[in-house]
Amino acid sequence: MTQRRRRSLALLTSGVLALPLLAGCGAGEDDGGPAAAGQDIATTARDRVVDGGVLRWAVDNLPDTLNTFQADADAATGRIAGAVLPQLFVMDAKGRPVVNPDYLEKAEVTEREPKQVVLYKLNQQAVWSDGREIGAADFVAQWRALNGKDSAYWTARNAGYERIEKIERGKTDLEVKVTFAKPYADWRSLFSPLYPKQVTGTPEAFNEGARGALKVTAGPFNLGAVDKKTGTVALTRNARWWGRPAKLDTLVLTAVPRAERPAALAAGRLDMAEIDRAGADRIALALRDGGRASGAKGAHGPGTSVTAARATLSWAVAYGQDESKAAAEQETRRKDAEAVRKYADEQAALRTFTVRKSLEPAYTQLAMNGSTGPLADERVRRAVARALDRKALAEIVLKPLGLPAKPVGSHLALAGQRAYADNSDALGGQDTQAAQALLADAGWRQGGKLTVPLGTKAGPESDKTAGQDDGKTPSGPGTGNDGLYIVGQDDGKAGDAKAPARAAGDHDGSDGDHEEDLPEGRLPDGEIVDADASAPEAREGRLFPAPAPAPFAAAQETTLLGQAQAQARARAREEAGTEDQAQDDGKRGPTLAGEEGEDDKEPAKASPAPAKQAHTSGSVLAKDGKPLTLRFVLPSGPGSEALRAVGERISQMLRKLGVNTELTKVADDSFFKDHIASGQYDLALYSWPATAYPATDARPIFAKPEPAADGSLLVEQNYTRVGTDHIDQLFDQAVGELDEDQSRELMRKADARIWAAAGSVPLYQRPELVAVKPNLVNAGAFGLGAPRFQDIGWKKAAPAKGDEKKK
Numbered sequence: 001m002t003q004r005r006r007r008s009l010a011l012l013t014s015g016v017l018a019l020p021l022l023a024g025c026g027a028g029e030d031d032g033g034p035a036a037a038g039q040d041i042a043t044t045a046r047d048r049v050v051d052g053g054v055l056r057w058a059v060d061n062l063p064d065t066l067n068t069f070q071a072d073a074d075a076a077t078g079r080i081a082g083a084v085l086p087q088l089f090v091m092d093a094k095g096r097p098v099v100n101p102d103y104l105e106k107a108e109v110t111e112r113e114p115k116q117v118v119l120y121k122l123n124q125q126a127v128w129s130d131g132r133e134i135g136a137a138d139f140v141a142q143w144r145a146l147n148g149k150d151s152a153y154w155t156a157r158n159a160g161y162e163r164i165e166k167i168e169r170g171k172t173d174l175e176v177k178v179t180f181a182k183p184y185a186d187w188r189s190l191f192s193p194l195y196p197k198q199v200t201g202t203p204e205a206f207n208e209g210a211r212g213a214l215k216v217t218a219g220p221f222n223l224g225a226v227d228k229k230t231g232t233v234a235l236t237r238n239a240r241w242w243g244r245p246a247k248l249d250t251l252v253l254t255a256v257p258r259a260e261r262p263a264a265l266a267a268g269r270l271d272m273a274e275i276d277r278a279g280a281d282r283i284a285l286a287l288r289d290g291g292r293a294s295g296a297k298g299a300h301g302p303g304t305s306v307t308a309a310r311a312t313l314s315w316a317v318a319y320g321q322d323e324s325k326a327a328a329e330q331e332t333r334r335k336d337a338e339a340v341r342k343y344a345d346e347q348a349a350l351r352t353f354t355v356r357k358s359l360e361p362a363y364t365q366l367a368m369n370g371s372t373g374p375l376a377d378e379r380v381r382r383a384v385a386r387a388l389d390r391k392a393l394a395e396i397v398l399k400p401l402g403l404p405a406k407p408v409g410s411h412l413a414l415a416g417q418r419a420y421a422d423n424s425d426a427l428g429g430q431d432t433q434a435a436q437a438l439l440a441d442a443g444w445r446q447g448g449k450l451t452v453p454l455g456t457k458a459g460p461e462s463d464k465t466a467g468q469d470d471g472k473t474p475s476g477p478g479t480g481n482d483g484l485y486i487v488g489q490d491d492g493k494a495g496d497a498k499a500p501a502r503a504a505g506d507h508d509g510s511d512g513d514h515e516e517d518l519p520e521g522r523l524p525d526g527e528i529v530d531a532d533a534s535a536p537e538a539r540e541g542r543l544f545p546a547p548a549p550a551p552f553a554a555a556q557e558t559t560l561l562g563q564a565q566a567q568a569r570a571r572a573r574e575e576a577g578t579e580d581q582a583q584d585d586g587k588r589g590p591t592l593a594g595e596e597g598e599d600d601k602e603p604a605k606a607s608p609a610p611a612k613q614a615h616t617s618g619s620v621l622a623k624d625g626k627p628l629t630l631r632f633v634l635p636s637g638p639g640s641e642a643l644r645a646v647g648e649r650i651s652q653m654l655r656k657l658g659v660n661t662e663l664t665k666v667a668d669d670s671f672f673k674d675h676i677a678s679g680q681y682d683l684a685l686y687s688w689p690a691t692a693y694p695a696t697d698a699r700p701i702f703a704k705p706e707p708a709a710d711g712s713l714l715v716e717q718n719y720t721r722v723g724t725d726h727i728d729q730l731f732d733q734a735v736g737e738l739d740e741d742q743s744r745e746l747m748r749k750a751d752a753r754i755w756a757a758a759g760s761v762p763l764y765q766r767p768e769l770v771a772v773k774p775n776l777v778n779a780g781a782f783g784l785g786a787p788r789f790q791d792i793g794w795k796k797a798a799p800a801k802g803d804e805k806k807k
Contacts, residue, residue, distance in 0.1 A: 031744065035094050035416030036404050036765055039785055040356040042795075044777035046244065049793040054250045055776065058264070058273035061255045062231055066223070067210040068193060069146060071156040076233075076253060083235050083251065083789040084219040085193035086126070086134060094416035095361055095784030097188045097692050102126070102243040103134070105174075109187070112738055115165065116180040118187050124174055125242035128196050128218045136169040136176045141197035143167050145206050152203035159696045160190050183736045185743045186693035194218075220246040220790035231255035247793030259638045265771055266349035272772045272779060275355070276639050277401070280769045286350035301343040303336055353771045356780030357401060360766040361690040363408045364397075364643070366650065367760045369682050370722035371705075371713065374444075374628055381722070381758035382427065383438035384630075384683075387653050389430050394764035396649060397642045401767050408762035411702070412694035412751045415765075416784055419694055419744050426752035427761075435657055444621035444628050446658050451615075451625030621658040629660040630682040633675045636665035643685045646763070650683070676719050687766055690784065694747050695735035702754055704728050722759025 063076040081087075088104055089097040099107060103126050111117035126134045144150065148158035165181035180187070196216040200206055214223045220241050224234035235251040256264045261273045262282050275283075285300055306314075318329040366388070374380045390407035398405040408414065409422025428434060621628040634640065634647045644665070651661040661683065666675055675681045691697040700716035704723030708714050715721055727750055734746035754760075768781045778791040 031418040032094070032096075032413065032416050032420040035359075035784055036406060036414065037357075037359040037783060039093050039783045040358050040770075040781040041779055042356070042772075042777045044795055046247065046791060048796050049247045049777060049791070050796050051247060051793075052249050053247075053794045054252060055248050055779075055792065055794075056252045056254050056269065056271045058256045058261055058270050059233075059253045060257065062226070062228060062233065065211040066214050067195075067199070067206065069155050069157070070207075070211075071154075073156070076255075079253065079787075080223065080233065080235070081193045082219075082786065083221040084214060084217040084223050084238075085195065086191075086218050087786075088120070088192045088194060089188045090192075091361075091692065091784060091786040093783065093785040095414060095690060095692060096416075096418060103194075107188070109738065112183070116183045116187075116738060118178045118180075119170060120176040120178070120191075121170075122174045122176065123242070126218065127240060127242065128216045129222055129238060129240055130216050131240070132196075133173065134194070134218060135173055136167060138194055138197045138200075139176050139178070139191060140167045141200040142191060142195055145200040145203075150203065152207075154203075154207045160184055160186060164190075183738050185735050185737050185740070186696040189693045189696060220244075221251060224250070241790075244790055246790040251789065251792075261771070262350065263346055265353055266346035268349075270771075272770060272776060275769050275771050277642065277767075277769070278638075279771065280355045280401070282347070283350050283353050283355050283771055286347040287354075289347065290351050301347070302339040352773065354774050356770045356772055357403060358768045358781035358783035359398075359403060359414075360768040361414065361784045362687045362766045363414065363690070363762050364646070364685060364687045364764055364766055365411075365760045365762050367676070367681075367684045367686060367720050368722070368758065369679055369684075370720055370759050371679055373682060374630065375682055377442050378758060379438045379442040380444070380628075383435040383442075383657065384654060384659065385758045385761045386428055386431050386435040386438070387657050387659070388650065388761060388763075389653060390424075390761070390763055393646050393649060396645055397764055398767055401769070403767055405764065408765055410748075410751050411754045411760065411762055412691075412698050412747055414690045414784065417690065417692065419747050421748045421751070423748060423752040423755050424762075426755040427758055432656065439621055439628075439657065439659075443623045444658075445623065446619055446621055447616050448622030449616055449625060450622055450627060619658050620660050627660055628658065629662055630654075632661045632663045632683040633671065633681040634663065634665050634685060635668045635671040637668035640668070647685055679715075679719070679721060685763075695731055695743060699728075699731040699735070702727055702731070702750075702759075718759075720759035722757050724753065724757060727753045727757070 059076040059079065061074070061076065063074055063080065064072045066077060066080060067073060068077050068081050086103045087100050088107065090100045092098050101123065103123050105121040105123060107118065107120045109116060110119045120139075122134055128134060143161055143164050145153045146155055146158050146161040147164065148155070148162050163180050163182045163184045165179045167176065167178050169175065170177045178187075178190075195210070196218070198205060198216050199210045199214070212226060217223055217238070220238055220243065221235035222238045224236045226233050231254060233253040235253070237246045237249055254264075254270060256270060256273065258274070258276055258279070261270065261275050262279045264270045265273060273279075314329060314333060318326055318333055320326050366385075368375045368381050368384060370376055370378075370381060375384070391405065394405040394407050406415075407424075409424045410420050413419035413421075616622075632647055632651060634644050636644075647663060651663060654661055672686070676684055676686060688701065701718055702723055703716050703718055704725060704727065705713040705715045705718055705721050713721060730746050730750035730753065734743045734750065737743040737746060768783065770781045772780050775795045777793060777795045778788065
């Protein structure tokens with residue numbers, strides 16, 4: 001195998017750019033204020049937790065590696081490492097690193113001059129599962145593997161380790177002395193997790209040995225069987241564990257995609273699973289409908305949108321004279337009935353779960369690509385940012401869940417962490433007039449002449465984009481002319497191939513204007529209300545219990561298109577100065593000799609073709625003959641509904657400024673790779689995790705891109721491509737500042753500069769929804785904190801009243 005090139009740690013998971021190894025913030029009590037939301041884990045004293053039992057906990061997939069320092073490590077890798085390997089510092093409930101007494105008596109900086117020295121005093125009982133004491137040899141092996149000097153190690157990053165000069169034994173075997181060549185403020189981030197020297201001692205063991213197995217561990221659990229067939233990883237109680245023993249006998253991590261988790265919970269395959277909004281809604285409905293019998297048809301789920309007319313027609317076809325159609329419809333009815341029964345049974349089982357809620361250690365942002373196009377101008381980026389009502393955007397996602405919807409005020413930390421401070425004033429809050437002034441200063445004007453169609457981008461893809469201008473109002477997705485962003489509109493649905501293209505202005509976004517003309521099961525904004533009617537098999541000729549209104553909708557669309565074109569021609573004539581145009585039944589007569597205008601001795605003229613008229617941008621801003629159109633890229637898969645809703649609201653906010661947005665949905669697997677990382681977007685929504693160590697972990701996200709030898713940009717993880725030398729300098733100063741208060745102040749200054757540069761706008765902290773059995777305790781929505789695996793377990797049953805009296 002060839003050596004792997006070190007690469008960015010950003011990984012896409014449901015719109016989240018996940019950074020392995022990023023943790024929560026520094027120690028302290030007052031700075032950063034309270035966390036936006038606390039943990040929801042049913043905290044219970046250990047003496048009230050059963051000794052024993054099994055917990056089945058969902059993960060997205062089995063990890064490709066068990067080595068958290070490799071590029072393909074993921075969340076499952078980190079969860080396993082947290083349970084089976086030493087974590088010298090762990091995150092408390094406010095996302096601040098604290099000493100883990102299971103491994104350390106203390107760790108502190110003992111010298112600053114002439115060089116920084118950190119002394120670790122290990123717990124004298126701490127041993128590896130093979131009986132060997134944890135000691136300096138393990139620290140040395142990990143440092144040599146991660147300091148970047150030996151390219152034979154396939155490491156994802158070496159941040160901090162490259163600053164170490166030497167590691168040696170202290171006065172006793174329980175002391176480890178680390179001397180730094182350059183001061184390092186984030187020294188607490190190192191050696192968590194700590195691997196045994198058997199893993200880090202050689203490139204072969206590091207690269208391949210720890211990918212599928214960990215023979216030596218040192219946590220409350222050991223790594224048991226990894227079963228790829230069943231998609232499970234078993235963690236078993238560590239008999240050599242010196243701390244408080246794990247309450248559970250076994251912790252089984254089970255790979256289940258998020259969309260399948262409600263069904264897996266109902267089937268008894270899972271006891272705890274992080275779920276999305278749809279899954280939480282199902283559990284809420286199940287609890288609300290608690291009295292309904294299993295298998296009974298409810299007010300939601302499959303079949304609930306079937307009208308009496310559709311049901312009657314379905315019955316008529318199923319028992320009609322056409323035997324082939326009858327057989328097909330009977331099979332369809334059987335499958336539908338089975339789906340209803342299955343859904344009802346699942347709902348009955350989901351009543352045994354509850355949903356615990358908090359806010360994840362991650363925030364969602366609006367990213368603006370500042371490398372090319374209109375957003376290369378800082379004034380345009382600032383205008384876009386100041387058009388946003390960030391609280392309203394946060395409320396779209398968080399308010400329905402009963403979670404606090406306060407916008408995030410920092411790029412570098414979250415509320416509760418010591419580095420947190422709301423620095424958004426460096427950019428300014430929502431101010432439409434200020435945004436308009438910034439755009440005007442950048443040369444963007446309303447009503448400007450266009451040399452390209454309105455739908456054309458003003459950025460680097462302007463030669464690839466074509467559109468139509470009605471001379472007054474913008475067109476294209478997200479402008480309001482065609483309603484909300486329609487999920488699936490570009491999927492080539494059957495029946496759409498022959499339909500004429502939708503004209504700009506054929507729908508003004510108001511609800512219900514043409515609801516009777518829409519395909520059954522679809523609202524005017526495109527929301528599918530009958531998933532069965534929109535399924536692929538339905539579009540491939542399945543017989544519906546009612547006539548499909550698609551032909552009527554297509555005819556109506558054609559009529560509307562003709563009306564829109566006629567209106568566009570009329571406006572074009574008005575702008576060209578033509579007056580008193582003869583009209584008869586919608587047809588325009590030519591100007592005749594002898595009529596008004598004959599004194600100029602001009603020959604009769606036919607009406608000019610609209611394509612040759614001088615187009616204007618109307619209410620949309622324009623500059624240099626091009627409209628201000630921004631390509632807004634969003635993931636299209638399940639679980640991204642909240643992002644799409646926020647994206648549409650942002651488009652509405654920008655529309656008020658005269659900024660046209662072109663909402664583009666892309667497949668989840670190409671969203672990051674083909675668009676964000678490659679810079680093929682103007683606007684995008686994705687999330688970053690919080691970090692306890694922003695001077696180290698956030699620097700590559702905001703570092704100024706540097707030109708490469710081939711002319712491309714080296715962006716590290718800065719996918720907005722916006723950065724400054726000053727921001728870089730502040731990061732460099734902060735990471736080398738050993739005065740913690742001063743280091744945090746430097747980070748706050750850097751954050752203010754990041755706000756001012758307007759490459760990205762933090763919006764809201766992501767919701768964390770976890771379905772659990774009610775009697776599972778010390779587990780659930782952990783928020784900014786880390787799980788304490790040994791305390792997780794099943795709550796003891798309450799003693800009977802008679803037993804209490806006897807006591």
